Amino acid sequence: MKYIYFKEEHELFRQSVRQFFEKEVVPHINTWEAERRIPKSIMQKMGEQGYLGLNFPEQYGGIGADFWYSVVFLEELGRINLAGFSTMVSVHQYMAINHIFRAGSEDLKQRYLVPAIQGQKVAALGITEPVAGSDVANISTKAEKQGDFYIINGAKTFISNGTYGDFITLACKTNPSAGAGGISLIVVDLQSEGITRTKLNKMGWHSSDTAEISFDNVKVPTQNLIGKENMGFYYLMESLQLERLVAAIMAVPSAQAILDMTIQYLHERETFGKKLARYQVIRHTLSDLATEIEAARNLVYNTCWAFSQGEVVVKECSMAKLYASELANKVVDKCLQYFGGYGYMEDYPICRAYRDARVGTIAGGTSEIMREIISKVIIDRVDFKPVYDSLPSKQDLARV
Ligand SMILES: Cc1cc2nc3c(=O)[nH]c(=O)nc-3n(C[C@H](O)[C@H](O)[C@H](O)COP(=O)(O)OP(=O)(O)OC[C@H]3O[C@@H](n4cnc5c(N)ncnc54)[C@H](O)[C@@H]3O)c2cc1C
Structure with a gap:
């Protein structure tokens, strides 16, 4: 089509x-x-x-x-x-x-x-900390200004590209008493003195490097501040739209590829003298999944279109990420079942896909947080506005 x-x-x-x-x-x-x-x-x-x-x-x-x-x-x-x-x-x-x-x-x-x-x-993005993931405003890594430098202390965790990456766009508190309004984004070289990187062991995404990174009096020139000081939270909130849309865009073809490889297997595998593809219960399940994938694709495309027109699509990006990542999990779970024992074997790509899909509803904002954002828009009538070029008003700050 x-x-x-x-x-x-x-x-x-x-x-x-x-x-x-x-x-x-x-x-x-x-x-x-x-x-x-x-x-x-x-x-x-x-x-x-x-x-x-x-x-x-x-x-x-x-x-x-x-x-x-x-x-x-x-x-x-x-x-x-x-x-x-x-x-x-x-x-x-x-x-x-x-x-x-x-x-x-x-x-x-x-x-x-x-x-x-x-x-x-290679670049990384450092928001999440050991005690603050979903609650971004609550991060505690500090960047204190001393002359022409920031001195950074704290820790980040679950950072993709963190072990072998070259630099990180780091969210730090530059005004610790100001909550969301005290966060800045600073570019930090990952080879800087005072940085320790520890590679983490994961259920899936094995080839991706995920790290815990600690910062012990790391000295960074003040020129490495991105944009305006204390605006980091709002930059993050706006750019997370794209991050979530990106996750949704990738989840749909991933689910489609899983469905396609399952259909191919159903045509090959026989039980009780019939190909699996002939069993109505399986045919109907796959038809439902195909329908949902098509619905997800259209939601994602329409959101991409609005995003490309410069619209603030906070609600739609959250919906797309929520729906597509939950669906990707559902598809791979149901499809693996039809591979029987082979689906559980590492030699079969669906095995890795099953492990990999799981984190889709967690990384980049959990499904619960997506529902929170959607609720803010549809129930509390919060109207998100672009922030890159303008300071948020006091009303905007109060709503975050
Ligand atoms: C493999 C991997 C790669 C990652 N890559 C990066 C990266 O590159 N950079 C980065 O900064 N972060 C990264 N993350 C972190 C990821 O974004 C966080 O794990 C995620 O935002 C959730 O934070 P948390 O793990 O601290 O969970 P928590 O915030 O502790 O949440 C725990 C549970 O409570 C639920 N919960 C929390 N608050 C609410 C609420 N208000 N209402 C209902 N339920 C709630 C959550 O949905 C979740 O189910 C990565 C994570 C993983 C696993």
């Missing part, structure tokens, strides 16, 4: 991304998962193709393409069902460096955005 959003050039781009992943990523999936590490060389290769700067302007090495190129790219990432890899790439491009582009100084853009788009430097 064709969708009105994609033009011929998007489909040509899809073919080239697909070929690139088939050649440069898919053959290495098992090695990267076993080694629990993805070599940085793949980021450099993607940088050379322009894949890490799709929506950034040419002056920073990007290709200045429209948002649908990113949708295509993310769909192809989702389709290969290697969530460890897609996390590395999506956190880098759509979560960490996005802030530098939106609010960072020219100096920051030259030092961090440009090499990140080239794939020379």
Whole structure:
């Protein structure tokens, strides 16, 4: 089926991304998962193709393409069902460096955005702390100003690209008594003195590197502040729209690929003299799943369209992430069942997909938090506004 959003050039781009992943990523999936590490060389290769700067302007090495190129790219990432890899790439491009582009100084853009788009430097985003995940306003990592430097103390956890990454867009308290209004975003080199990184062991996303990072009197130049001091929380809240949309975009083709591989298996496997594909109970279950995937795809596309028009789509991004990530879990759970014992074997890709899907309803904002945000809009009538270029009003601050 064709969708009105994609033009011929998007489909040509899809073919080239697909070929690139088939050649440069898919053959290495098992090695990267076993080694629990993805070599940085793949980021450099993607940088050379322009894949890490799709929506950034040419002056920073990007290709200045429209948002649908990113949708295509993310769909192809989702389709290969290697969530460890897609996390590395999506956190880098759509979560960490996005802030530098939106609010960072020219100096920051030259030092961090440009090499990140080239794939020379890998970026992480540091919000979550051991005692503050969903409750972002409650983080306690501090950045105290001393002359021309910030001195940073504290700890972050569950940070993707945290162990082997080169720099981090770090959320810190610059005014600890001000709650949400006291958070700033600061770019920190991950090789800085005073930083300790500990790799974490996960249920899934094995190839993605996830770290706990501690900061002990880490000295960072004040030029590394992104945008305005104490505006970090609002930058984060606005950019989390994109983060959630990105997660939703990838979840749909991932679920579709699982469904497709299951259908193929049902045509091959026989019990009681019949192919599994002939059993009505299975046919109806898969028909329901296919219908829900199609509904999710349309919700995601429509949200992408509104987002690409510059609309503030906080509610819709939360709905898309909630629905698509919950559905991805449901699809892989139901489909694994039809593989019988083989679904539980590591040799079958659905086994890894099952482990990988689980965190989709947790990372980047849990399903419960998505429901909280949706409730704020539909029940409390909160009207979220763009914040990058303007300070929020006292009323806006009170509503967060
Ligand atoms: C593999 C992985 C990669 C990650 N990558 C990153 C990263 O790169 N950068 C980063 O900053 N973070 C990252 N995270 C962190 C992730 O965003 C957080 O785990 C998530 O936001 C939840 O925070 P928490 O784990 O502290 O859970 P908590 O906030 O402690 O929540 C625990 C449970 O309580 C529920 N809950 C909390 N508050 C409410 C409420 N008000 N109403 C109802 N239920 C509630 C939650 O939904 C959840 O079910 C990653 C996490 C994982 C697992």
